[in-house]
């Protein structure tokens with residue numbers, strides 16, 4: 606029905622129950638740009654998939670902040686077994702992508718472009734690397750629109766020929782669990798999204 610909210614957690618459940626205890630476990634490339642957000646998602650998904658984390662955050666400014674977040678991503682992976690795929694920091698890619706959208710509010714058109722940039726790179730790498738599935742940690746955040754992320758994820762999956770795992774990871778207390786795990790693992794939790802615009806807006 607028009608306007609009815611899609612229950613993405615139900616879609617995740619349907620995929621996971623179809624996978625059941627499939628062996629060998631399917632390979633999943635998980636986009637992440639933040640260790641704390643990835644903690645719950647990794648705890649959840651490593652029960653079903655052979656997970657590789659793609660740490661990809663060209664939107665994170667400045668580069669020192671990117672390196673700090675990458676450090677804490679590695680910390681998470683000391684506790685939860687998954688592989689790490691790193692990228693070169695490419696802040697210029699983000700600047701080019703959002704050119705003209707600098708004044709957009711958080712959650713506006715700049716964020717749509719930013720999600721698309723990160724999801725496209727993840728889908729491209731997932732296809733090139735022969736992964737069975739791909740997804741992102743972004744839906745664990747209560748500040749991110751799951752409808753937009755899942756729509757873009759599906760589209761990029763179709764473009765590159767790799768299955769998108771739908772999600773709304775904040776459900777099932779996922780966001781709260783990520784806070785608990787961040788504390789337990791001694792992780793740094795930033796209070797802004799990543800780009801300089803979101804940082805300034807907080808201050």
Ligand code: SF4
Nearest residue numbers: 716719798799800803
């Ligand atoms: S606020 Fe977050 S999602 Fe939006 S453009 Fe900045 S880094 Fe990207």
